[in-house]
Amino acid sequence: MRVAALYDIHGNLPALEAVLAEVEREGVDAIVIGGDIASGPPQPREVVELVRSLPAAHCIRGNADRLRDRELAGEEGLEWLFGQLGEEQVEWLVSLPFSAVLDDTLYVHATPQDDVTVVTEITTDEKLAGLLGEVEQSRVVAGHTHMQLERQVGEKLFVNAGSVGWPYEGRTGAYWALVDDAVSFRRTDYDLERAAALVRRSGHPRADEIAAENILESAPRAEAIAVFGG
Numbered sequence: 001m002r003v004a005a006l007y008d009i010h011g012n013l014p015a016l017e018a019v020l021a022e023v024e025r026e027g028v029d030a031i032v033i034g035g036d037i038a039s040g041p042p043q044p045r046e047v048v049e050l051v052r053s054l055p056a057a058h059c060i061r062g063n064a065d066r067l068r069d070r071e072l073a074g075e076e077g078l079e080w081l082f083g084q085l086g087e088e089q090v091e092w093l094v095s096l097p098f099s100a101v102l103d104d105t106l107y108v109h110a111t112p113q114d115d116v117t118v119v120t121e122i123t124t125d126e127k128l129a130g131l132l133g134e135v136e137q138s139r140v141v142a143g144h145t146h147m148q149l150e151r152q153v154g155e156k157l158f159v160n161a162g163s164v165g166w167p168y169e170g171r172t173g174a175y176w177a178l179v180d181d182a183v184s185f186r187r188t189d190y191d192l193e194r195a196a197a198l199v200r201r202s203g204h205p206r207a208d209e210i211a212a213e214n215i216l217e218s219a220p221r222a223e224a225i226a227v228f229g230g
Contacts (some may be wrong), residue, residue: 001103001104003179004163007034007143008049008062011044012165012215014198015174016188019164020054026178028056030102034143034161035062035109038093040214041207042198043082048089060095060108060142063116068094083166105179106137112146113224119160121221123230125153132156141179145228148175148185148222159183166214168224192216 004023009016023031033051037059038044050100051057062070065144067081067090084091095191098115100107109115111131119128128151146163162175162185169175172192178184204210213219 001030001180002028003105004028004031004104005034005053005107005141005143005159005177005179006031006164007109007161007176008036008146008163008165009033009038009047010036010040010064010163010165011038011042011047012040012174012195013043013046013050014190015164015188016047016050016196019176020050020173020189022186022188023176025151028178031057031108032100032102032141032179033057033059033132034107034141035060035115036143037062038085038089039064039081040077040165041080041202041204043202044084045086045089048085048093052092058100058102059096060100060107060109061093061098061115062091065096066115076205080202101137104124104137105139105141106135107141108164110142112140115144118145118228118230119149119151119158120147120228120230121149121151122225123151127230128158129156130157138153139179141177141183145224146175147224148177150183150185157183161185162187168219168221170174170218170220172216172218
């Protein structure tokens with residue numbers, strides 16, 4: 001089964017549309033939407049509706065999709081996001097499943113235990129082995145840190161598909177993965193200037209910052225790892 005793993009869209013409709021056009025050319029059997037779908041400008045509502053219209057999509061929930069959780073209360077941009085989404089869309093996001101299994105691959109947002117634990121290239125083999133130890137499948141695909149990664153620990157393979165909407169790769173674009181017998185990391189170009197203009201017009205409280213730092217630029221991996229750790 002050929003699966004397109006699309007993670008961390010964060011409301012970036014132009015990036016998602018560009019990736020889906022490439023996915024269509026690949027002729028995949030299924031799409032996994034790996035969480036953090038709508039949290040961010042410019043067009044969270046349109047992103048949700050597009051994702052829901054995909055006939056072969058398996059959607060799972062990310063930490064930023066848990067919109068009613070107290071830990072998100074007061075987060076900058078949350079009130080804006082609720083203003084963009086309808087109640088039915090919010091309910092759909094918060095009700096998404098934690099994980100999905102396709103063939104011999106487990107898809108989660110961050111780790112098999114939760115949607116917030118960080119795995120990066122500096123995560124120790126011992127820690128990663130512990131996180132994967134009780135997984136029945138031989139491969140786990142995740143996202144959350146917005147950086148593509150492939151790590152083998154014993155008989156288990158851990159993959160980070162990257163971020164469609166807000167990558168931390170040091171190079172702009174939309175990042176995703178094609179999962180087959182092997183994993184192929186992909187990067188898709190899209191109209192960054194158009195996306196940045198849409199972000200600036202969105203009314204989001206951090207619109208200018210997001211346009212400049214998350215759309216028109218991509219934070220270097222080393223900078224992101226310094227923040228995330230492992």
